[in-house]
Amino acid sequence: EVQLVESGGGLVQPGGSLRLSCAASGFSFSDHYMDWVRQAPGKGLEWVGRIRDKPNVYSTEYAASVKGRFIVSRDDSKKLVYLQMNSLKSEDTAVYYCAKVKYDLDYWGQGTLVTVSS
Amino acid sequence: DIQMTQSPSSLSASVGDRVTITCRASQDIVRDLAWHQQKPGKAPKSLIYGGSNLQSGVPSKFSGSGSGTDFTLTISSLQPEDFATYYCQQYRTYPITFGQGTRLEIK
Numbered sequence: 174e175v176q177l178v179e180s181g182g183g184l185v186q187p188g189g190s191l192r193l194s195c196a197a198s199g200f201s202f203s204d205h206y207m208d209w210v211r212q213a214p215g216k217g218l219e220w221v222g223r224i225r226d227k228p229n230v231y232s233t234e235y236a237a238s239v240k241g242r243f244i245v246s247r248d249d250s251k252k253l254v255y256l257q258m259n260s261l262k263s264e265d266t267a268v269y270y271c272a273k274v275k276y277d278l279d280y281w282g283q284g285t286l287v288t289v290s291s
Numbered sequence: 292d293i294q295m296t297q298s299p300s301s302l303s304a305s306v307g308d309r310v311t312i313t314c315r316a317s318q319d320i321v322r323d324l325a326w327h328q329q330k331p332g333k334a335p336k337s338l339i340y341g342g343s344n345l346q347s348g349v350p351s352k353f354s355g356s357g358s359g360t361d362f363t364l365t366i367s368s369l370q371p372e373d374f375a376t377y378y379c380q381q382y383r384t385y386p387i388t389f390g391q392g393t394r395l396e397i398k
Contacts, residue, residue, distance in 0.1 A: 208387070210335075218327075218335065218378055220387040234385045237292075270334055277325030277382050279346060281334040 175199040175280045177271050182285030185261055189289075193256040195271030195282055203227060203249040206274035209256045211267035212284075219267075221245075223274065224254065239265075261289045293317050293381050297390035303398040308369045312393045314362045314379035323383035326355055326364045329392075330375045338377075339364065371397070 181193040195207070206229075209221040222235040224245040233245050244257040254271055266289045272278035294317035304310050314324065322342035327335040337346045339355040342362060352367045366373055374397050379390040 217392045218329075218380070218389040220380075220389065223385075223387075236386045275340075276323075277337060277340040277380060278327070278335075279337045279340065281336065283334050 175273060177273065177280060177282030179269060179271055179282045179285040182269065182287045184288045184290065186291050187261060187263060187289055189261050190257070190259045191261065191287060193258070193269055193271075193285055193287070195254045195256075197252045197254065197271075197273070200273065200280075202252040207245075207247060207254040208272045208274055208278055209243075209245060209254075210270045210272055210278065210281075211265075211287075212270070213264070213267045216267075221256070221269070258287070261287075263289050265289050292386055293320060293384060293388050295379055295381055295388050295390040297377075297379055297393045299393060300391065301394040301396065303396050304369055305398045306369055306371060309365065309367045310369065310395065312364045312366075312377055312379075312395075314357075314364070314390050316360045316362075316381055316383075319359050320381045320383035322358050323381055324355075324357065324362050325380045325382065326353075327378045327380060328375050329378065335378065366395075369395075 176198045178196045208223045222245045225232045242260045247254045268284040270284045271282045273280040296315045324342045326339040329335040343355045376392045376394045
């Protein structure tokens with residue numbers, strides 16, 4: 174059974190940093206791209222970023238709204254994907270989901286809430 | 292960026308009804324279109340990829356069609372557990388983009 178479990182969310186001040194983790198199990202983690210998607214309170218889904226697999230040199234893609242501030246990384250040995258969030262703004266407040274990629278986002282974690290507020 | 296526009300934004304229907312949700316892309320995405328279901332307070336769940344392919348375990352009451360710029364999600368014989376918000380998503384080009392969602396409510 175595929176499982177994705179996010180952690181690391183919480184309250185952070187504007188301008189601060191936070192690192193989210195996503196622990197994967199139940200599939201061949203190293204063979205899959207992984208995504209982060211967020212959802213602001215009461216709003217729709219917004220794609221944040223992607224990290225490819227080792228054959229694709231772990232290259233990344235980002236939404237314009239986070240490019241230069243957020244970094245997606247992974248540790249295949251630990252089956253973990255990370256989202257390093259820097260220079261956080263109030264508009265980054267959202268539930269952050271990690272998702273496994275096969276064609277589209279075929280499995281999602283339960284999400285972790287990030288609140289950016291003073 | 293490719294804009295994804297769903298219609299309607301909300302829809303009221305009764306148990307047993309058949310409903311159709313439309314998703315339009317601002318440019319040709321061939322068949323790189325997925326549909327996701329989200330219930331309140333829960334993570335999204337993937338239903339369909341490639342415009343019309345059901346994810347494993349998704350009941351056949353869900354069906355998708357379309358190509359190019361126009362796509363539809365049809366849900367037949369609505370049951371109480373089907374009332375949720377549905378999102379389309381294109382994965383043809385970066386950035387990946389979602390529709391604004393269609394909230395399906397019980398009449």
